[in-house]
Amino acid sequence: MPRELVAEPDLQFTQDLIAAGAGDLKKCYQCATCSVACRIAPDNNPFPRKEMIWAQWGLRDRLMNDPDIWLCHQCNDCSTQCPRGAYPGDVLKAVRKMAIQENSWPSFLGKLVGTPGLFVVAIGFPVLVVLALIFMNKGFTFPQPVKYGAFIDYIHIQVVFTLALIFAVVSLVLSLKKFWANLESGNSLNMPGARKGFIPSLIEAFKEVLPHTTFKDCQANNIRYASHLLVFWGMIGLFITTAIVAFNIDILHLAPPSQNGPGTIPIKILGNVSAVAFILGLGIMLVRRLTAPEQTGGSSYFDWFFLFVIFGTGLTGLLTELVRWAGSAPGAYILYTIHLMFVLALLLYLPFSKFAHMGYRTVAITWGKASGRNLKLPVQPNFVPAPAEAASEEAKG
Numbered sequence: 001m002p003r004e005l006v007a008e009p010d011l012q013f014t015q016d017l018i019a020a021g022a023g024d025l026k027k028c029y030q031c032a033t034c035s036v037a038c039r040i041a042p043d044n045n046p047f048p049r050k051e052m053i054w055a056q057w058g059l060r061d062r063l064m065n066d067p068d069i070w071l072c073h074q075c076n077d078c079s080t081q082c083p084r085g086a087y088p089g090d091v092l093k094a095v096r097k098m099a100i101q102e103n104s105w106p107s108f109l110g111k112l113v114g115t116p117g118l119f120v121v122a123i124g125f126p127v128l129v130v131l132a133l134i135f136m137n138k139g140f141t142f143p144q145p146v147k148y149g150a151f152i153d154y155i156h157i158q159v160v161f162t163l164a165l166i167f168a169v170v171s172l173v174l175s176l177k178k179f180w181a182n183l184e185s186g187n188s189l190n191m192p193g194a195r196k197g198f199i200p201s202l203i204e205a206f207k208e209v210l211p212h213t214t215f216k217d218c219q220a221n222n223i224r225y226a227s228h229l230l231v232f233w234g235m236i237g238l239f240i241t242t243a244i245v246a247f248n249i250d251i252l253h254l255a256p257p258s259q260n261g262p263g264t265i266p267i268k269i270l271g272n273v274s275a276v277a278f279i280l281g282l283g284i285m286l287v288r289r290l291t292a293p294e295q296t297g298g299s300s301y302f303d304w305f306f307l308f309v310i311f312g313t314g315l316t317g318l319l320t321e322l323v324r325w326a327g328s329a330p331g332a333y334i335l336y337t338i339h340l341m342f343v344l345a346l347l348l349y350l351p352f353s354k355f356a357h358m359g360y361r362t363v364a365i366t367w368g369k370a371s372g373r374n375l376k377l378p379v380q381p382n383f384v385p386a387p388a389e390a391a392s393e394e395a396k397g
């Protein structure tokens, strides 16, 4: 029996994609050059050509349940080779933004982070929380020598930031759980007998994600790979540094690194090396975004919000330490205040900003491993599909 494709276009979705940065998607005439150009698209049912027609037709569910949008690393090789200037790399980026909003829990925070008109509200909340912490302590008085614990009690910071971290983790897990359910219900790519368990698939995905191996295969844009690797490992180093400092203060009751307590030199080295890698990677991203837009693709508000928060976090952290070394107590306290605001924004909006792409990409790769998405299809000799079935499959992409 020939299979029928019932298309239920959501034209508002297409308009939303255009507003999210996919402004040229309607120029696509389905030549498939992009799928051929993409070095990391699987042989079986490659991207991004099929996503282009789904986006033009407004096939919202297809795109929201599509694991392939997360396999793309935005190298933009497809965009530079597209004969129509349809910028498929930008279209996939816009679809990813919509997918983060679609899966976000709670959903209003997805809208808050993705809407330019709500920038002041999004940034205002962490600003107010940190100001409240300061005025719960001694207000803007600057004890000398610099002791951040005398400015805002560490226990207050730990309560607020631990709650924010728990909220971020719970939100991200619930959002990714919804995404996984959508992948399972919306795809039928599983090869019989190829199904693997979640944990082995997750381990395989980590082996790919931690060294960014697929990103490296995407050779068209190697500098992008290097800058992402610097940011990724810099961030992990900063997270480990923060965890060790918190453990030393809370459990071992040691002095914080700013007071040169025992054993703080290795922590400072790890923290500073990680911070430099983080800032360097982000700096490269920012400069390229401003000077080579043909390689980075167009930049939407969603990109800039993420870069603003993450770059602000790294830069204010580094400046806080430099200014303290330089002996300016007021400068150090003010920068420390701004740094706390950025860190709180980073934590609170982690599951709703572009930052979340690390989680979605890992889940999509895991699903790909579990379902056999990337395995080669067995060749079926002498198999010729019936004309109606072939047309239906072609329409599906």
Ligand code: SF4
Residues within 6 Å of the ligand: 027, 028, 029, 030, 031, 032, 033, 034, 035, 048, 049, 052, 081, 082, 083, 084, 085, 086, 087, 088
């Ligand atoms: S996006 Fe460009 S390269 Fe890809 S199918 Fe459409 S016209 Fe062809």
Ligand code: SF4
Residues within 6 Å of the ligand: 037, 038, 039, 040, 041, 047, 048, 071, 072, 073, 074, 075, 076, 077, 078, 079, 088, 089, 092, 218
């Ligand atoms: S941007 Fe790069 S990785 Fe993404 S579809 Fe295009 S060529 Fe492939």
